[in-house]
Amino acid sequence: MSTIKTKEDIKKLREGGKRLARILREVASFVKPGVSTDFLNSKAHELIIAGGDTSAFLNYTPHGAERPFPASLCVSVNDEIVHGIPNEKPKVLKEGDIVSLDLGLIHEGLITDHAITVGVGTISKEAQKLLDVTKKALDIGIKAAKGSKKTGDIGYAIQKYVEPFDVGIIEELAGHGVGYSVHEDPFVPNYGIAGEGVLLKPGMVIAIEPMFTLG
Known part of the structure; x- marks a missing residue:
């Protein structure tokens, strides 16, 4: 069930989002060969x-996972799509790699x-x-995420844009609601049919997460 956040909740989420963005920018500045x-x-x-906050991912157990996630940051290198574990068999970054940094903050x-x-x-x-x-x-x-629209409108807009570029859409993974827990309803895929899916309402907070592959 999708949750509706209060104005006070959204104020706190905006501040948390600003803090999170600053942290990710700083972490990204360390991405270089040999790190x-x-x-x-x-x-x-x-x-x-x-910053006085708490990691949202460390020791979080997603639905269906066999064990808690052992790190604060997901680091996925090259063909790892998401949820790469950075501190078990750590990888050393090389010239030409691409690296996804995924972070949650409470x-x-x-x-x-x-x-x-x-x-x-x-x-x-x-x-x-x-x-x-x-x-x-x-x-x-983000532009497609408006009140009275549906999750299918977001997915449709994304899919329509990327189709000419010969990239693959990862259909098993998608965006989601967020705020009271790491993963909430609604499921927000990167493909869809306009006018279908969950109705977007004022106070809903969602993470839109485009994920694609080459070819």
């Missing part, structure tokens, strides 16, 4: 704690969720195209 995924996780956790009891993908040094034209298309798809999805 380990474990270091990025440690830096993210350190910055969350320094501020005054409310959860925000944010991800960015960055290149390591100089990346290929194909990889840069994937990053550019995905960022634009996010902007389009």
Whole structure:
């Protein structure tokens, strides 16, 4: 069931989102050849704690998972789509890699969720195209998220934009509601039919998460 947040909730979520964005920008600044995924996780956790907040992902057990997530930051490298574990068999980043950084933060009891993908040094034209298309798809999805519209309108807008670029849509993974818990209803896929899905109402808070592959 989708939850409706109060004005006070949304005020706290906005502040949490600003803090989260600042942390991710700082963590992203450390992405370079020779840096380990474990270091990025440690830096993210350190910055969350320094701000007086709590990691939303550390020890969180998603539905269907066999165990709690053991880190504060998800770090997914190249063909890892999401939820890469950075501190078990850490990877050392190499020139040309692309890296997804996915972080959740609890501020005054409310959860925000944010991800960015960055290149390591100089990346290929194909990889840069994937990053550019995905960022634009996010902007389009946000513009489509309006009261009285439905989740299918968001998915339709994203799908219509990306189809000419020959990228694959990850249908099993999608955006979601957020705020009182890490994953809430509604499910917000990156494809859909306009006018179908869950009705978007004032006070709903959602994470729109475009995820694509090359080819």
